Amino acid sequence: MIATTPVYSLASQVAKKFKEIFSVDDALVVRSPGRVNLIGEHTDYNNGFVLPAAIDKAIFMAIDRRSDEEVHLFAMDYDQSYRGPVKPLTPSALHWPNYILGVVEQLQQMGHSVGGFNCVFAGDLPLGAGLSSSAALESATAFALNQLFGLGLDTMTMVRIAQKAENEFVGLQCGIMDMFASMFGRKDQVIRLDCQSLDYTYFPFQTNGLRILLLDTKVEHSLASSEYNIRRQQCEAGVKLVQKHHPHVKSLRDVTAGMLADIVGPADELIYKRCSFVVEENARVLAGTEDLQRGDVAAFGQKMYASHEGLSRKYEVSCPESDWLVEQVSREEGVLGARQMGGGFGGCTINLVKADVIDGLTAKIAPLYRKAMNRELKWYIGQIENGTSVV
Numbered sequence: 001m002i003a004t005t006p007v008y009s010l011a012s013q014v015a016k017k018f019k020e021i022f023s024v025d026d027a028l029v030v031r032s033p034g035r036v037n038l039i040g041e042h043t044d045y046n047n048g049f050v051l052p053a054a055i056d057k058a059i060f061m062a063i064d065r066r067s068d069e070e071v072h073l074f075a076m077d078y079d080q081s082y083r084g085p086v087k088p089l090t091p092s093a094l095h096w097p098n099y100i101l102g103v104v105e106q107l108q109q110m111g112h113s114v115g116g117f118n119c120v121f122a123g124d125l126p127l128g129a130g131l132s133s134s135a136a137l138e139s140a141t142a143f144a145l146n147q148l149f150g151l152g153l154d155t156m157t158m159v160r161i162a163q164k165a166e167n168e169f170v171g172l173q174c175g176i177m178d179m180f181a182s183m184f185g186r187k188d189q190v191i192r193l194d195c196q197s198l199d200y201t202y203f204p205f206q207t208n209g210l211r212i213l214l215l216d217t218k219v220e221h222s223l224a225s226s227e228y229n230i231r232r233q234q235c236e237a238g239v240k241l242v243q244k245h246h247p248h249v250k251s252l253r254d255v256t257a258g259m260l261a262d263i264v265g266p267a268d269e270l271i272y273k274r275c276s277f278v279v280e281e282n283a284r285v286l287a288g289t290e291d292l293q294r295g296d297v298a299a300f301g302q303k304m305y306a307s308h309e310g311l312s313r314k315y316e317v318s319c320p321e322s323d324w325l326v327e328q329v330s331r332e333e334g335v336l337g338a339r340q341m342g343g344g345f346g347g348c349t350i351n352l353v354k355a356d357v358i359d360g361l362t363a364k365i366a367p368l369y370r371k372a373m374n375r376e377l378k379w380y381i382g383q384i385e386n387g388t389s390v391v
């Protein structure tokens with residue numbers, strides 16, 4: 001039997017670049033993947049449920065200690081470098097170093113001693129495509145520094161560090177899903193994560209000739225992060241309204257459709273729309289997980305469409321390009337479900353599609369998309385892979 005360990009050519013390219021820049025040929029190399037999310041969008045920061053998986057596209061990072069207290073970084077995808085002290089850390093105008101520096105800051109705040117280090121990274125994860133390249137970079141950093149400085153952190157702690165780095169150093173008030181999936185991913189398994197208790201279960205993604213097709217709108221909305229933070233505030237505003245009548249309620253996880261209709265609806269129409277989406281989406285994750293576990297992919301696909309409808313009309317985080325793609329594929333044979341994935345405002349739609357229709361479907365849709373939206377459609381097959389590890 002031939003060994004099935006994947007050979008990552010990007011890993012060797014990153015190691016080669018590291019040697020070129022820093023003259024070290026045994027740097028630690030780490031792979032940290034992006035993620036897909038089958039269903040459960042904007043539920044993570046509301047203490048709800050999500051259904052993500054790590055994928056075959058990833059960030060590769062080579063790293064080694066320095067003898068001084070400096071951080072030297074090189075991003076191959078941008079052909080840019082960064083140099084600065086390990087303490088005090090200041091946000092960089094280049095933006096990408098902040099995902100790494102934010103993790104260093106979190107480790108320092110926890111009292112860990114992180115010395116100077118050199119680092120080179122590159123990825124085959126498309127940036128800004130909603131596949132969570134930022135979480136992959138943060139996860140890679142937390143994992144690599146843990147190894148490099150022997151910090152003894154467990155995986156959940158590293159996930160939390162990566163999330164806090166994004167919240168506090170980068171400024172996106174994201175939930176835990178992306179880092180969790182990147183770190184805890186398992187080949188061919190999806191993960192049902194309860195974002196309140198952090199209990200999680202793996203179950204096999206029963207493909208039966210189905211594939212996860214990611215259609216990349218190539219739209220990167222500049223408002224994505226500010227609107228994301230606004231959505232989070234709107235959910236919190238909904239919780240506050242409900243708490244006046246139901247003090248036990250801690251998050252939208254504890255809120256029912258009835259509470260929303262009685263309390264939030266009459267008080268604030270917009271907040272009602274936002275919160276209704278979250279409460280409904282949570283229910284879809286739970287019911288959708290059962291669909292998948294008993295192999296009813298048709299029922300699951302319908303929930304994906306319902307999720308998109310809610311994301312577009314109630315949560316208003318879709319965009320014309322994603323709406324167009326979901327609408328188009330919904331008319332095609334062999335497509336079971338489709339929806340906007342991730343934070344929203346562009347990036348990828350996730351589509352559950354029969355393997356044998358993919359070529360015909362993309363050949364048909366791409367020119368139509370170009371004509372309708374004046375953009376080049378890109379697509380990827382999302383294969384479910386293991387989480388962050390040493391290569």
Ligand code: GAF
Pocket residue numbers: 040041042043044045132174175176177178342343344
């Ligand atoms: C982004 C965030 F980073 C996640 O935490 C999650 O909220 C997602 O948007 C929406 O489900 O990817």
